[in-house]
Amino acid sequence: MESQAPVTKRVVESLAPSPVRVETELFMPQGSGFGASGAGALSSAYAINGAFDLALTASGVGEAAHRAEVASGTGLGDVIAQNAGGLVVRLSPGAPGVGSVDRIPVPPLRIGFIVRGPLSTEEVLSDPSVMRGVNREGERALKELLRRPTLERFVFLSWEFARLSGLAKDWMEDAVEAVEASGGSASMVMLGDAVFAVGGAEALAEFGDVISARVSLGGAGLE
Structure with a gap:
């Protein structure tokens, strides 16, 4: 599916010193909580930094992508996590170089x-009532995670957050229970009408086509 990629366009216009044609190719579903807009902006920012020899650090590149995403209303923290890679815990808000993150060691x-x-x-972020629940439950979940930062605790608290904040949909309850009955753990993808599973993913097959991906430990960069 082709898109005008407004977030990527915004970061290109902010960085490129002269007109340039940029095309990005995404292999994840768009608009379903996988940070596609942030990833497109971040990858384009890295490419422009290299092509025009802008001499930006990784944090500088990330800051440009983060600003474009926030201005577009498509996300608040995807870019800093994508820049770091791995199982990221965001400790304080802000762009790379401003916000702070840590990582839970995982393979x-x-x-x-x-x-x-x-x-x-954009609709979720602009709804004050929804955001009150998101902020309240998010702060509580983060405190609980930092007491015991493990993968298992992360998935458990993620699902608890999705339910208590009101973001989870009814069908997700059945999907998560099916995964747990198969010995895995699952939660909602933020923000999408989607569920992810760590172990037991085969149980998701009754709810839709199962897609597989691997967690990247290296973060964003040029190849």
């Missing part, structure tokens, strides 16, 4: 997920 995990459809991040 390059294989994750299974299903996608029912997109959710509008």
Whole structure:
């Protein structure tokens, strides 16, 4: 599916010193909580930095992508996590170089997920009542995670957050229970009409087509 990629366009216009044609190719579903807009902006920022010899650090590149995403209303913290790679815990808000993150040590995990459809991040972020619940439950979940930062605790608290904040949909309850009955753990993809599973992903097959991906430990960069 082709897109005008407004977030990527914004970061290109902010960085490129002269007109340039940029094309990005994404292999993840758009609008379903996988940070596609941030990834497109971040990868383009790295490419422009290299092509025009802008001499930006990784944090500088990330800051440009983060600003473009925030200005577009498509996300608040995807870019700093994508720049770091791995199982990221965001400790304080802000762009790379401003916000702070840590990582829970994990191997390059294989994750299974299903996608029912997109959710509008912009609509969620602009709804004060929803955001009050998100902020309240997010702060509580982060404190709980930092007491015992493990993969298992992360997935458990992620699902608890999705339910208590009101973001989770009814079908997700059944999908998560099916995964747990198969010995795995699962939660909602933020923000999308989608569920991911760590182990037991085969149980998701009754709810949709299961897609597999691997957690990248290296973060963003040029190849």
